[in-house]
Amino acid sequence: IYPDSVAGIVSANDFLTGMMKLVAVSEFAANTIIREWPWILSCRDNGACLQAPNRQTLQEFAAEISTCKDDIDTVKSRLRQFRDRWLLLVLWRDICETASLNETLQALSDLADHLLAACAKYATRRMQERFGKPINRHRAEIPIVILAMGKLGGRELNFSSDIDLIFLYADDGETDGRRSLS
Secondary structure: OOOOOEOOEOOHHHHHHHHHHHHHHOHHHHHHHHHOHHHHHHHHHHOHHHOOOOHHHHHHHHHHHHHOOOOHHHHHHHHHHHHHHHHHHHHHHHHOOOOOHHHHHHHHHHHHHHHHHHHHHHHHHHHHHHHOOEEOOOOOEOOEEEEEEHHHHOOOOOOOOOOEEEEEEOOOOEEOOOOOOO
């Protein structure tokens, strides 16, 4: 769909065609385009909509979220914005038939994996600030395990997939803080 692109810049006609396709097939895409219009234009100008979403950008964002000191509402807002932008790029490439099925499934599964890991680290840190670290009877720390079931476990997420998760600890124990939790 981008035969007239020069040096990674999307032609005006191709950009409009892609936008119309997105809006026609997805209310989510239409709302995201309106909310993120300046970002959309930058993607057009730098050719980002021609390429698969950048996995390094995802890894850097997830690493930053996992260690940030922001309050929960700010983190949730940042996560939603990043997710919406990522999904819009994946959907753009899918609708415009510039992505393979494997690329789309991989991009959606990568998004879920990285954001889940980042959220788990953020939540673990926040919980430990309040309640201490979960430890077993030998005083060894017990890390949380997130087990992905179904399509995420099989790395086959699509746009309509939900994710099925099991959160568990590998051992019994309780937190070592002022207010202990089992």
